[in-house]
Amino acid sequence: MNTAPRARTEPPAPHAADSHDLIRVQGARVNNLRDVSLEIPKRRLTVFTGVSGSGKSSLVFGTIAAESQRMINETYSAFVQGFMPALARPDVDVLEGLTTAIIVDQQRLGADPRSTVGTATDANAMLRILFSRLGRPHIGSPQAFSFNVASISGAGAVTMERAGRTVKERREFSVTGGMCPRCEGRGTVSDIDLTQLYDDSKSIAEGAFTIPGWKSDSWWTVRTYAESGFLDPDKPIRDFTEREMRDFLHREPVKVKVEGVNLTYEGLIPKVRKSFLSKDVDSLQPHVRAFVERAVTFAACPDCGGTRLNEAARSSKIGGIGIADACAMQISDLAVWVRGLDEPSAAPLLTSLGRTLDSFVEIGLGYLALDRPSGTLSGGEAQRVKMIRHLGSSLTDTTYVFDEPTIGLHPHDVRRMNDLLLRLRDKGNTVLVVEHKPETIAIADHVVDLGPGAGRDGGTVCFEGSVGDLRAGGTLTGRHLDDRASLKEAVREPSGVLEVRGADANNLRDVDADIPLGVLTVVTGVAGSGKSSLVHGSLGGREGVVSVDQSPIRGSRRSNPATYTGLLDPVRKAFAKANGVKPALFSANSEGACPACKGAGVVYTDLAMMAGVATVCEECEGRRFQASVLEYRLGGRDISQVLAMPVAEAEEFFGAGEARTPAAHAVLRRLSDVGLGYLTLGQPLTTLSGGERQRIRLAARMAEKGGVYILDEPTAGLHLADVEHLLGLLDRLVDSGKTVVVIEHHQAVMAHADWIIDLGPGAGHDGGRIVFEGTPADLVAARSTLTGEHLADYVGG
Numbered sequence: 001m002n003t004a005p006r007a008r009t010e011p012p013a014p015h016a017a018d019s020h021d022l023i024r025v026q027g028a029r030v031n032n033l034r035d036v037s038l039e040i041p042k043r044r045l046t047v048f049t050g051v052s053g054s055g056k057s058s059l060v061f062g063t064i065a066a067e068s069q070r071m072i073n074e075t076y077s078a079f080v081q082g083f084m085p086a087l088a089r090p091d092v093d094v095l096e097g098l099t100t101a102i103i104v105d106q107q108r109l110g111a112d113p114r115s116t117v118g119t120a121t122d123a124n125a126m127l128r129i130l131f132s133r134l135g136r137p138h139i140g141s142p143q144a145f146s147f148n149v150a151s152i153s154g155a156g157a158v159t160m161e162r163a164g165r166t167v168k169e170r171r172e173f174s175v176t177g178g179m180c181p182r183c184e185g186r187g188t189v190s191d192i193d194l195t196q197l198y199d200d201s202k203s204i205a206e207g208a209f210t211i212p213g214w215k216s217d218s219w220w221t222v223r224t225y226a227e228s229g230f231l232d233p234d235k236p237i238r239d240f241t242e243r244e245m246r247d248f249l250h251r252e253p254v255k256v257k258v259e260g261v262n263l264t265y266e267g268l269i270p271k272v273r274k275s276f277l278s279k280d281v282d283s284l285q286p287h288v289r290a291f292v293e294r295a296v297t298f299a300a301c302p303d304c305g306g307t308r309l310n311e312a313a314r315s316s317k318i319g320g321i322g323i324a325d326a327c328a329m330q331i332s333d334l335a336v337w338v339r340g341l342d343e344p345s346a347a348p349l350l351t352s353l354g355r356t357l358d359s360f361v362e363i364g365l366g367y368l369a370l371d372r373p374s375g376t377l378s379g380g381e382a383q384r385v386k387m388i389r390h391l392g393s394s395l396t397d398t399t400y401v402f403d404e405p406t407i408g409l410h411p412h413d414v415r416r417m418n419d420l421l422l423r424l425r426d427k428g429n430t431v432l433v434v435e436h437k438p439e440t441i442a443i444a445d446h447v448v449d450l451g452p453g454a455g456r457d458g459g460t461v462c463f464e465g466s467v468g469d470l471r472a473g474g475t476l477t478g479r480h481l482d483d484r485a486s487l488k489e490a491v492r493e494p495s496g497v498l499e500v501r502g503a504d505a506n507n508l509r510d511v512d513a514d515i516p517l518g519v520l521t522v523v524t525g526v527a528g529s530g531k532s533s534l535v536h537g538s539l540g541g542r543e544g545v546v547s548v549d550q551s552p553i554r555g556s557r558r559s560n561p562a563t564y565t566g567l568l569d570p571v572r573k574a575f576a577k578a579n580g581v582k583p584a585l586f587s588a589n590s591e592g593a594c595p596a597c598k599g600a601g602v603v604y605t606d607l608a609m610m611a612g613v614a615t616v617c618e619e620c621e622g623r624r625f626q627a628s629v630l631e632y633r634l635g636g637r638d639i640s641q642v643l644a645m646p647v648a649e650a651e652e653f654f655g656a657g658e659a660r661t662p663a664a665h666a667v668l669r670r671l672s673d674v675g676l677g678y679l680t681l682g683q684p685l686t687t688l689s690g691g692e693r694q695r696i697r698l699a700a701r702m703a704e705k706g707g708v709y710i711l712d713e714p715t716a717g718l719h720l721a722d723v724e725h726l727l728g729l730l731d732r733l734v735d736s737g738k739t740v741v742v743i744e745h746h747q748a749v750m751a752h753a754d755w756i757i758d759l760g761p762g763a764g765h766d767g768g769r770i771v772f773e774g775t776p777a778d779l780v781a782a783r784s785t786l787t788g789e790h791l792a793d794y795v796g797g
Contacts, residue, residue: 367764380408528763635659
């Protein structure tokens with residue numbers, strides 16, 4: 001027996017690869033970040049909190065995710081990079097430990113008329129393959145079921161060299177597509193009201209056109225018609241001959257010369273269709289959208305019945321169900337139908353399709369249909385649709401970046417979203433979430449709180465650590481994390497009712513409702529229960545109703561709070577009056593613009609496939625205006641100094657003294673009322689957070705005259721502390737004699753209501769009914785609905 005002492009084994013030294021467990025950020029200065037440095041643990045769920053505008057998105061999306069994407073793009077060849085968006089390096093000293101970032105943000109899905117939920121998630125692609133294999137009668141390949149592919153055929157002689165001889169052969173080709181030829185795959189046809197396009201009592205020379213943007217000196221529009229030679233520009237349109245009218249309205253595209261320049265002339269109707277109707281109506285600028293809604297009538301295509309597909313594609317069926325029927329089903333029902341198909345030859349395809357459809361249900365979108373246009377989805381729905389493709393992914397050690405994934409979710413659904421975030425983390429991924437909801441903050445492994453304020457007062461890390469330490473940390477988020485609103489002791493009495501009778505839009509089931517006047521009404525229910533259909537569909541178009549929905553505000557990098565809210569108009573007029581000059585001088589987009597940067601304040605240099613570089617204009621030093629314009633003063637300030645003011649300072653400036661301008665002061669007061677007193681008037685809209693954009697839109701719409709205000713989830717993007725501010729604004733609106741109707745999931749807003757209308761009990765065809773009407777106290781006492789249970793838990797009932 002060997003009794004020799006056994007040698008002690010030293011624990012193995014840690015592997016060098018195991019030391020990369022942190023994402024290190026040093027000296028981040030994107031937007032309002034002030035030299036932010038921090039360490040983020042990998043393979044953990046980190047939640048970034050802070051008031052709206054504190055710098056959360058600048059850190060997570062503008063710094064970490066942006067640099068990860070830029071570095072991945074640089075791995076491609078220069079040729080490939082030339083086809084990709086050029087990304088500049090974020091303003092940061094050091095970024096270490098980055099992994100591949102997958103960004104799931106709230107950007108709306110493409111608003112192309114042919115884009116649907118099915119095309120955006122690959123579900124349609126799998127359905128097309130399924131019908132091409134199993135559909136009877138068999139009509140062709142998967143593209144025969146695609147409403148984006150037209151059926152075409154052709155024949156002709158082909159000349160080729162063969163064995164030193166020139167040979168001609170007759171060739172034929174055909175492509176079998178599924179596109180409806182009448183509506184070209186859009187599902188709708190349009191009828192144009194010609195009286196909205198022109199005044200037929202005038203000639204073209206007299207300015208007959210009433211189309212937005214069609215100016216008399218425009219080469220591409222009015223002058224092409226006036227100088228084409230097909231029409232008499234001095235004759236009233238009503239006096240055109242039959243041939244002139246045909247050329248004016250319907251002529252096929254043809255080249256013409258206008259003052260020696262080659263231009264394309266085509267009839268007015270096809271030109272208007274191409275210019276205005278080839279895009280989704282909701283993506284157009286407001287004044288153009290108003291024109292389209294006034295001039296164009298849309299109806300379901302009579303040939304395809306709105307299915308977008310031609311007759312052949314509609315005729316092929318599986319068990320009596322066509323592809324159009326399948327796409328029109330509620331996704332939860334479609335998943336059941338797919339699971340019921342027993343076809344061994346397509347088993348892998350059926351498994352993959354079933355998994356994708358189950359992901360929709362799991363993520364709370366089972367009420368959608370695959371033929372739902374993607375442009376009609378809310379920001380929260382769009383973000384969850386983007387998540388579909390990642391739920392079954394086998395990738396690990398990836399960084400997933402989410403922007404408020406709980407937006408638009410009922411408290412009942414927030415729990416499911418939290419489970420999905422934890423599942424991504426447990427597969428070995430780093431999950432970064434920008435979020436305000438306490439329920440999601442509570443599941444974080446690590447919390448980063450930015451602030452302490454917004455805009456200039458934010459941009460620093462106030463706290464890093466666990467949720468428990470956050471509660472004891474004393475930051476604004478920590479203090480409000482356990483806030484719970486209490487029910488009102490007394491509710492307001494209504495002064496009358498707005499009647500809704502027989503509402504049947506979308507999934508509503510002949511709903512009758514009485515909306516009380518003069519009080520705060522909150523409409524609740526799970527996502528897809530019919531809230532927006534009831535409120536926007538039944539009240540939105542009525543006279544005196546101001547509707548503030550979730551559609552995103554649009555604007556270029558030249559747009560800012562002053563231009564968007566209409567504030568700049570009275571300011572320019574005040575400057576012009578004080579100095580005896582034209583108002584146009586005080587617009588950076590007009591006569592007063594710096595000639596070097598054209599009013600942008602920066603000069604952009606295009607570096608081909610490399611990121612473009614923006615440098616501060618040397619001539620105006622970033623002030624955007626000509627030096628001569630900056631000599632004009634109002635109240636001792638020039639126009640660039642006024643645009644650099646925060647809203648709160650500008651409100652005081654235009655409220656009294658030499659610069660007193662009531663019209664400007666009224667706009668600024670509305671901006672302050674929605675909690676945007678820290679924003680500078682000239683800050684580009686492209687740099688605003690989601691919550692800031694929501695509130696700036698609310699401030700702009702509050703200027704409209706109306707007795708009823710409809711707000712769609714106004715707490716979206718708001719910090720816990722800002723919700724209290726919003727409740728004060730809603731109270732002030734009601735106390736001033738307005739009726740306020742709010743679609744909302746936030747329990748604090750429900751508790752603050754005078755009246756609640758709860759829809760459900762479920763989503764899609766499981767919803768569409770009113771399951772409760774009454775006061776919040778009655779809802780809590782009854783606990784008869786999902787909303788009642790969650791509200792009772794929230795207020796401690």
